[in-house]
Amino acid sequence: MRKPDPCGGKNNVGANGAKLRKGLWSPEEDDKLTSYMLTSGQGCWSDVARNAGLQRCGKSCRLRWINYLRPDLKRGAFSPQEEELIVHLHSLLGNRSPLSLSLSPSLYSNVQTYALPMWSQIAARLPGRTDNEIKNFWNSTIKKRLKNSSFTPSPNTSDTSSEPRDVNGGIMPMHEQNIMATYMDGSSSSSSSMQAMALNHMIHPMPMLGHGLHIPIASGSYFYSPQVEVGGNGFYEGHGMFGGNVGVEGELFVPPLDIISIGENTKTENFVDRNTKNTSVSNMNSIINHCYNNKAENITGFGSYWGGDELRVEEWNLEELMRDVSFLPSLDFQVD
DNA sequence: AAGGATTTCAACCGCCGTGTT
DNA sequence: GAACACGGCGGTTGAAATCCT
Structure with missing residues (x-):
């Protein structure tokens, strides 16, 4: 039987029997x-x-x-750059907060498998900031935006062909639309990059547990989907899928999490043709290759990571990452 | 100026993973 | 393999600060 944590439990007595202090530090x-x-x-x-x-x-x-x-801590408000980076990294890493879990709460146990030490990952990329600080900032500021934002459907409700759909072809649930609205509401970022972040947030695997999602892609649009998974070496590894100019009109299908494999040297087959349900790597590679051939020159900072090369989150160059947000924009969502 | 409402953020709580015995 | 100690994490709480009427 595990002893109660002297710090966390009611039995807050130290090794020498002295009662431990709690509360604010003097x-x-x-x-x-x-x-x-x-x-x-x-x-x-x-x-x-x-x-x-x-x-x-x-x-x-x-x-x-x-x-x-800690002497290296930075005090004071978050700069707009830091704010944008937090939003961006959060969109990349996802979280296991009730906000995300609400998308598929019944699969919480699966989330444990995929959960990242997200706030720490973000904090590690913001010198002088702590995970607690970032978490507080997110919960008090960003989340509030999400709560307050309301998604306004297009006046033309009969034409839903361009709206994001779920796996069953239904219109994207309101909470997922709200994610879009939230990012669109961002004041410090361009609406286009916010569109990309919103999409990225929605297609991140954790919110997609058990659902799958169809996202329409018009000819000439961009797509973007970093996929994070746990590698056998214990590191969180990502297989970034940075799409370019999609030459054909179609849909992006993000499969439910349970088909994504985990383990050493696993590869995520993250995109599926809606019509054929084809989940083959070659199908994905053909898209990647197409994108690579057409738009590779627009993409910097990821160089050799193209085509499914493994990369570790720890190795991302975030300055490049932030700069590269500019290439993400042209998602053909109709969020009017 | 007062006091109620809201926001911020330091700290706690409980759980989990890992290493050691 | 069990028991335990410890560090680390995300979620939550509540006091202090700030804003609003």
Whole structure:
């Protein structure tokens, strides 16, 4: 039987039997922790708490140091660039919040398999920012936009041919349309890049659990779908599918998550012809090749990752990534 | 100026994965 | 393999700060 976590449970008593403090940190405690960390460096956090003379559990010390006391932290409001990067990375990495889970809550257990340490991944790309800070920012600011936004259907309700559809050919559920509306609502980004982010958010596998989604692609449009999966080496790996100019009118089908395989050297077959239900790699490759041949010159920063080359999230060049948002725009969604 | 409503964010909680014994 | 310790994570809470009437 696992012992209760002295930090998390009600039994907040330290190793020496002393009652552990909770709540806000006093300046004196901050001083003790800071001076200890600067002189002795990080070790076992329980030892840090003990050796620094703090009546706190190790976990609490860790949190305080990482989120507040670390000398390399950047304080103050998020810049528009940071904000856009957060939105973009969130669209790439997805999350396992109720917002996403609401799209397919019954498959929560599958999410565990795919869940990324998302806020940390994002924080790792924003120097001086912490996962907690970003999470708070997302929950207080971005999510609010989502909540407040309302998707306005096209006045011509009889013509739904261009609206995003689900796997059964139905109109995209309102919550997914709201995702689009949210990104379209972004003030710091161009509407075109927000369109791309919205699409990307919607076709990210986690919201797609069990559903699958058809997205219409008009001739001449772009598509974009980074696919994140767990590689056998323990890293989260992505197979970015950065589409170019699609030469034929058709649909992008994002399959339900349960057909996506996981394991060492797995490949994600992420696009399926709606008519043939063909999920072959060659089918995807033909699209990729077509895109590559037509638009490769417009795509920078991903070079050799084309055609299904593996890339690790950790290796993305985000400056390039952000710059490349400009190539994403021309999605033929009718969001009027 | 007062006080209620809203927002922000530091900190906690509970769970999970991993390493060690 | 079981038990345990620890670190790390996302979700949540609640006090403080700010805004609004």
